[in-house]
Amino acid sequence: MPVKPIKLINYKLNYNAILEDKLPSFESVFSIDCLIFGFEAGELKILLIERNDEPFKDWFALPGDIVKQDESLDDAADRILYELTGLRDLQMKQFHTFGEVNRHPQGRVITVGYYALIRINGQKELRPVTQYARKAVWHPVNSLPKLAFDHTEIFNNGFSKIRRRLNHQPIAFDLLPEKFTLTQLQGLYEAILNKKLDKRNFRKKMLSYGFLKELVEKQKGVSYRAAKLYKFDKRKYAKIFQNELTA
């Protein structure tokens, strides 16, 4: 696969050229690809970019970028997410590394998959993204288009890990507004797990964990009985989690 190895650092890729077969490939590069999940209108969505250059011009792809020489993987993930969305201080979490030899047509690119769960509404407009992407869009996970490279595989891998993790850790709260109703929370669980849950059992269980804080405030602007609002109580969760660890 490698053609004429060239130095990659600070090298600006010319994708069009390589397609005409007269162009640079690179030897070994590290990248990060991000699964950024959001929840909107009762649907679980993921942030995709529309590629502006070859290869896979006009295709949808996961947002990702190359890891710089002087930044750790975690730092790179944070930076890339920031560059793509303007969001900072999220919990980006690594889930798998993809290293098939031919996964990138231009050379050896090993990529580390990270995911983050974010609030779609709590965020400003998506910032203009890097030059290789035309725009970034939220796309429902249930009807994803074909993705560039092996990004569909990356998505499937990460999504299934998030599903599994949901049963053990309260990761869903990052997707909801700070104050939420139990019905919203249940809808989110149903969207992630892709199945219906029983309302009474779900509430009983969630409340039994003890990390939900009931607010006096109620839902507003709905044309039906307003529901109680809850907050995720990080302190209580931390206490519970610590006990689990020491036990």
Add this chain to the structure above:
Amino acid sequence: MPVKPIKLINYKLNYNAILEDKLPSFESVFSIDCLIFGFEAGELKILLIERNDEPFKDWFALPGDIVKQDESLDDAADRILYELTGLRDLQMKQFHTFGEVNRHPQGRVITVGYYALIRINGQKELRPVTQYARKAVWHPVNSLPKLAFDHTEIFNNGFSKIRRRLNHQPIAFDLLPEKFTLTQLQGLYEAILNKKLDKRNFRKKMLSYGFLKELVEKQKGVSYRAAKLYKFDKRKYAKIFQNELTA
């Protein structure tokens, strides 16, 4: 951290030289480090190498090596394990990728952690290892020495993942001889989880899974009542596991 970047491919590192501060560093390299678990004399052990060269000369380290240009990560893991132990066709499984900028004193090395669980006794003598290692030794996980680089962190990360996985998947059988007693199996679980388990409950539960095959053969050469031997029945397990996936 990077000094004078040099081409690394096929470059033979001179570790002594670098220590005297007149030597090569490299830009960006991918490596694999392996956690190879074995079970012997009731103890959970891990395979370590004794380093023969700087840096960390004479220290213990995880067996690992650099990923070649034309091999996938999984292939590299298989190859490296083979080179170190002579073992083939094991299930090497990726668990985490470590990418701190300064984790390697000579340059940027991003390493993917893999683990494997193997039978210590079912194997020939450990094959002579790569040149950078003096020898390979099995070391009880409960009294690990300080390890080179960030290998202690890698170990902790991988070990805790294996612990968690043990509760959901029958990964322990790879550590036992093909035929084993329930007491041996329980001892292994206790070694991995680092706690005592109740004999009756343990047996009840294991047998309830339905993937253990009772043999007519019994234990031999023991100075007490011989126990029944069991086999792990992959077929039955596959059937059970498939049902879980579709459910």
Add this chain to the structure above:
DNA sequence: TTTAACGGTGTAATTTTCACACCTTATATT
């Protein structure tokens, strides 16, 4: 024959999970 060491078994209490249906409350509509 005795002893040491492990093999092998069952039951009851507790906790967790699951299935299941109706009345209440707030707003919008007529």
Add this chain to the structure above:
DNA sequence: AATATAAGGTGTGAAAATTACACCGTTAAA
């Protein structure tokens, strides 16, 4: 004012899974 609409909110019983717990049996060696 009456009514319709849409979601809020609540409890119980059955079944399954988990936990705690103790003694006799068998084998080989002393």
